[in-house]
Amino acid sequence: MDFKAMIVIMMSAALVNNYVLSQFLGICPFLGVSKETKSATGMSVAVIFVMLLSTAVTWPIQVFLLDRHGLGFLQIIVFILIIAALVQFVEIALKKYMPELYNSLGVFLPLITTNCAVLAAVILNIKENYTFMQSMVNALGAGLGFLLAMVIFSGIREHTENTDPPEAFKGLPLTMMSAAILSLSFFGLTGVVENMFG
Numbered sequence: 001m002d003f004k005a006m007i008v009i010m011m012s013a014a015l016v017n018n019y020v021l022s023q024f025l026g027i028c029p030f031l032g033v034s035k036e037t038k039s040a041t042g043m044s045v046a047v048i049f050v051m052l053l054s055t056a057v058t059w060p061i062q063v064f065l066l067d068r069h070g071l072g073f074l075q076i077i078v079f080i081l082i083i084a085a086l087v088q089f090v091e092i093a094l095k096k097y098m099p100e101l102y103n104s105l106g107v108f109l110p111l112i113t114t115n116c117a118v119l120a121a122v123i124l125n126i127k128e129n130y131t132f133m134q135s136m137v138n139a140l141g142a143g144l145g146f147l148l149a150m151v152i153f154s155g156i157r158e159h160t161e162n163t164d165p166p167e168a169f170k171g172l173p174l175t176m177m178s179a180a181i182l183s184l185s186f187f188g189l190t191g192v193v194e195n196m197f198g
Contacts, residue, residue, distance in 0.1 A: 014141040047117070047147075054121075
């Protein structure tokens, strides 16, 4: 296992190919749960957990069941069912052990099931022909990138809530402009990760 390659995969998923800010996946929770840093962090940790678990479950199912028996056309259906089951598990655990976080996430917690960033992570692992360990590292990087985007954006939104912008910029326009500027800042990292190790 090449350690440098693993670092490149993780950093690429987290920074250069950030699912939220570069590939525009998972925008619903990005805009919906980013009003407070605490709920944004909680949602991101739940997404990381689901990404890692779903990768650990879907990769062997794809390789040893679907590919081996010529059932690759069922990939999306099978992956969605697995992700839905894992989200239910996370929801039950949060409701029992962290009810405050469960209540703050509200409707967005079950929406992890349809969060296209989670589905994209497991599908792209297969598409890129990653090994199991590379898939896990990519999922972790994608989850950390999601966390980074959520925490930075929630900080921006908390700050802009305390400002007095012109009337035309209040609410959604200011939120969308902030998201666009944050997204542009991540494009500045293109090429950095690939050239990190010479």
